[in-house]
Structure formats: structure tokens, C-alpha cells
Amino acid sequence: MPPRKSRRRLEPPPQEKIAEDPNSIPKNPKNGGDPNASLPLVQLPPELFDAIIENYATLPSTFYYDTHSIPDLKYYERNDALTALSQTCTALRVITLPRLWARLDICRVPERARGTWYKYTMQAIERKANGIAVSPPDTALPALWAMLSKLPNLRTIQVVVCKTPGFAKSVADLKLELPNVTALFIPNEVSVLQRLCPNATHVRCAGGTGAALISALTDKTEVFDGMVDWKDLKLVDRLIKKAPNLRTLELRRPMNWGMPHTSQDTVPAEWNQVIPKLASLKKLAELILTFPAAEDKPGDAALIESARKLMRTDQSAVAGERRLVVRHIVARNYMNHEQDEDVMTSCTTETFESS
16 A cells, blocks of 8 residues: 655745834834833833923023032932833833933032032042943043043033133043034133034033133134123124124123122123124124113113114125024022022013115
8 A cells, every 4th residue: 555645734935024123112022022012101102201201300501500509409300210210121221221311411419429529520420431431541531531432422511610620731632522512511611622522513601701712712603602701802802703603692791609689780881892893793693682680770771772783784694684682681699599590581582684
């Protein structure tokens, strides 16, 4: 009897494997993914997740050490929340890590270290920098430089305060360039950072007279704002020479924690001479006057009219709309120390057409 032929099993046709997006949210356990991928928080649309995170306060770019001193702990709640979520599960880690590293705060000082905040801050800088740098450096500042070079998406550098001896020399000796940085919010003492960021278009004076910052501006600078002491009228000539392509300029008098209230209300007379000189900035499209009081003071009207005349005159090399912004902002000081941030009491904008 001949052997019985075996019945062949029909195999399904091979399916082409589709490459998965590495940034996609992990799938549920039925597909071999993270068991927490089906959690409601993980399934939220990105825009809703970001809207929730925005409820946490972050250090404002207008933070001035001279009027605020050590940043309040509330500004670090966002990073604390994202750090905790990133350690919960893989699904949340995928979502939170990019948002966590979008902002690197290295100057946090907890309540227990407020008395020796300077020591805690330097140790924190060294610890975080060593975690990113390949070769652990010996001191905090070199570690910071090694860290910065490994952040290709870094766009903004904000320095609250820096009184470190030899800081300028240590930066000058570096062969480091951060071409992706476009905004610098820094005090006068660290103006040397502008050498490391040749493509910075926005520079803000966050402390000091501002003289060194103005000297370090370039033809790529488009926005210059913050607190600058314009008592030395040569600074205006230097500004025009160093930043000929400036489009936005703010005039705001420097403040400090211990300045008496009556002194804050004094209108700087130098502005009467500063404003007409700005006619040499042919690309100036926005002028911001920030007065340090809640309401108009004697002399404000004359300064505003002088600014109107400047912006109204058809001298701009760029056709379009020109703006004059007049603001009254009360800075934090010892008389209103319960105030967390600057308080803007009024803001008006006038537009002028330039052919």
C-alpha cells in the first residue's frame, strides 16, 4: 500500500515590517508595549498636556537680581513635577523628558540652603554639568562649559547673578562657540558671554550699568532691552555704532532693592538727550519707554512727545509700521517686598506708518 501523502499547510504571505516612530507613545501590553500606555494622562493630546504644565510658574525672563535677590522656589515646581513624572513609568518618561530638558534651571536654592545659597548653587552647577559632560572636570565653571557644548538645541541663556572672580578671563580663554543661542538675558558682569553666542539677536541687561553689554553688541543684534543706566551719553553713540540693525530698543532705568520710593519716581533727565540721538538707528521699528512709577510724573509728557517725534519722522530704512510703547512698571523693592514680580500699571502703544 503506497504511503499516504501529507497535507501541506498553507503559510500566510510574509508581512512587511513598518518602522516605528521612536518618538511615538508606547503601545499597550497586547502589542508588547508599556502596560501604562493606556493611562488617561499618557493618552492626552500634546497640546492639552502642555496646557497643564504651563500652570506651573517658571523664572520670568524679566527677573532682575537687584530687585528680587534669590529666586523663589515656586519657579522650580514645573521641573519638579516633570522630573517626578519621568521617574514613574516608561510611557510618561517618553512624554516628559523632552519637555523637562527644554528648560535647564541650575540656580535653584532650597529653603534649607538659603543662608549659603552661593555655595549650594556652585555645587549644583558642577553636579548637573558632570552628569552631561563626558570627562568630569575639576571645577564648576569648566564643567558648565563642557555641558553647554552638548546642548545643540540651546536657544536662551539667562544668568540671574554672577560675582565670580576671574569669570571673564575663564570665558575669554575658551575655544567654545554656541551658534544656536539667539537670546541672552544677562547682567553687565557677564557680557563676555556674547562672544560665545555670535548669532544672538536679543540681548537684555539684567543688572548693572549695561555699558559692557552695549560694547559687546554686534550688527546681528535686533532687540536690546532691560535696565540700562544712560547717564553716560557716550553709551548712545556706542549703541548706534555697535548695533546699527537694531529694531527694538527699551529705555528703562536701573532699579535696586534698597532704592527709596521717591528716587524711583525721578524721571532720568538724560533721556531728553538720548531720544533724539536714536534717529541714527535707521531700522528702529519699536521704541519702549518704561517709567518706574505707577502713574505719570512731571517730565514724562515731554519725553513721550520727543519719542513720538522720533518715531513719526519718516527716516526708517524699512517700510512698514513703527511703534511707540509707553509702560509704567513698579519694580519690587523693600517697600513692597511682598510683590513677587514687576507690576505693570499701564501700557499704551501708538503706531506710525513709515513709507
